[in-house]
Amino acid sequence: MTQTIELSISDRSLSDAQLLLREYSHRINNEFASAIGVISIAAARSPNDQAKAALSAVRDQLQNYAQVHHALQMPAHSTSIDAGAYLRRICQAISRSKLDARGIELLLMERPFQMESERCWRLGLIVSELITNAVRHAFHSGGGAICIELLPSASFVECRVSDNGSGAPNVNHGHGLKIIGALAESLGGRIDQQFGPRGATSVLIFPLNP
Numbered sequence: 474m475t476q477t478i479e480l481s482i483s484d485r486s487l488s489d490a491q492l493l494l495r496e497y498s499h500r501i502n503n504e505f506a507s508a509i510g511v512i513s514i515a516a517a518r519s520p521n522d523q524a525k526a527a528l529s530a531v532r533d534q535l536q537n538y539a540q541v542h543h544a545l546q547m548p549a550h551s552t553s554i555d556a557g558a559y560l561r562r563i564c565q566a567i568s569r570s571k572l573d574a575r576g577i578e579l580l581l582m583e584r585p586f587q588m589e590s591e592r593c594w595r596l597g598l599i600v601s602e603l604i605t606n607a608v609r610h611a612f613h614s615g616g617g618a619i620c621i622e623l624l625p626s627a628s629f630v631e632c633r634v635s636d637n638g639s640g641a642p643n644v645n646h647g648h649g650l651k652i653i654g655a656l657a658e659s660l661g662g663r664i665d666q667q668f669g670p671r672g673a674t675s676v677l678i679f680p681l682n683p
Contacts, residue, residue: 498546505539537570545597548590556630557583557623559593560600564621567604576616577608583623588630588681592660596632596677599656599664602649603634603675611638611673630681635674 509532516528544563561581568579588596600621607619622633650666653675657664662679 495547495549498542501542502539505535505542509535509539534570537566540566541570541601545594545601548594550590552590553587554590554593555585556588556593556596556625557585560597560621560623563597563601564604567601571605571608572619575608575612577612578618579604580618580620581623582621584625586625586681588625589683592683595656595660596630596679599653599677600632600634602653602656606649607634607636607638607673611636613639625681628681630677630679632677633674634677635672637672639670639672 512528512532512535516525516532519525519528541563544566560583564579564581571577572579604619604621611617617636617638619634619636622631622635624631624633653664657677657679660677660679661683662677664675664677666673666675
């Protein structure tokens, strides 16, 4: 009986955390939409062409950030989805919001395969954080390339994220690496990173199924 009660409490706590996360994400979506709406109105009303162009550029960038946030939202339902297509959507949104203006090319090499939607979401969070780390620490002068390889097998998934930047192993990455490590553990996997003068490579390996 005690074990049943403990499991029930654990399940309820997880459900509450998921509900709060979805509510928080919903509020962020609303804030993005509100800000985009205000800027769009200001751009339409501005009599100055330069101000109108500047406001329109800000609006477009906010829309790009909103698309990244939308792509990284926790799935509302547990279902099987194409992991390759999911990661492609995230990479396209990140490219538009963070990479294109800096001349950083993002290459995705993937094969279509089915995976549970919440595990895909965790994978997407890891890849997003690895891309962000590369942008912050590897490309000081702008320009370069980040390559993502998604390699599924019968029972495991390998995901490689590499760049041709100049990041060093002693760079302080803050909490990003802790988050990545915790997410990898939550997938039942591990992540290994190597840094060198010609770039960095992160290799994530985790079971296809929990």
